[in-house]
Amino acid sequence: MGSNIFNIGLVLGLPAIIFPGGIRVPRDAITMDLPILLAAVVLLTAFAFTGLVIARWEGALFFVLYLVYVSYLVLDSIGSEAAPIIGSIMVWFVLPALAAAVITVFAHKLGVYRWVRSKFSRFVAKRPRKKPHRAE
Numbered sequence: 001m002g003s004n005i006f007n008i009g010l011v012l013g014l015p016a017i018i019f020p021g022g023i024r025v026p027r028d029a030i031t032m033d034l035p036i037l038l039a040a041v042v043l044l045t046a047f048a049f050t051g052l053v054i055a056r057w058e059g060a061l062f063f064v065l066y067l068v069y070v071s072y073l074v075l076d077s078i079g080s081e082a083a084p085i086i087g088s089i090m091v092w093f094v095l096p097a098l099a100a101a102v103i104t105v106f107a108h109k110l111g112v113y114r115w116v117r118s119k120f121s122r123f124v125a126k127r128p129r130k131k132p133h134r135a136e
Contacts, residue, residue, distance in 0.1 A: 028076075032087055036069055039095050046102040068094070 016023050040062070047058045072090065076083035 032072075032091065035091055035095055039098050040065070043098055043102055046106045065094075065098075 012023065043062075044054075047054055068086070068090065072083060072086045075086060
């Protein structure tokens with residue numbers, strides 16, 4: 001989180017102040033980079049709120065997604081014909097699949113938590129409230 005704030009505030013903000021024409025935003029930043037960034041944030045948020053722990057498989061998923069994204073950037077920078085294909089696959093298949101996975105994981109975790117709580121709440125003894133001690 002801190003590096004995102006630093007990058008937006010200093011790395012983008014300072015040059016935008018210095019250069020009178022501002023900074024031109026490439027089309028790929030809006031059509032490719034922004035959806036990937038938002039998907040990663042949503043995925044991280046869902047994983048974090050479903051147990052407050054990023055599991056190994058979740059970390060592995062982030063790592064694989066990062067490798068695919070960096071591969072796309074490298075192929076795009078060298079002008080490979082595969083870059084637009086990988087980009088289209090990422091935007092039209094991977095992102096919707098991630099959204100479906102996030103919704104499924106989040107709904108499952110919430111459903112399991114509620115089910116466990118509803119089934120086993122009768123086994124948890126409710127403690128009576130202690131009355132405050134009055135000094136006389």
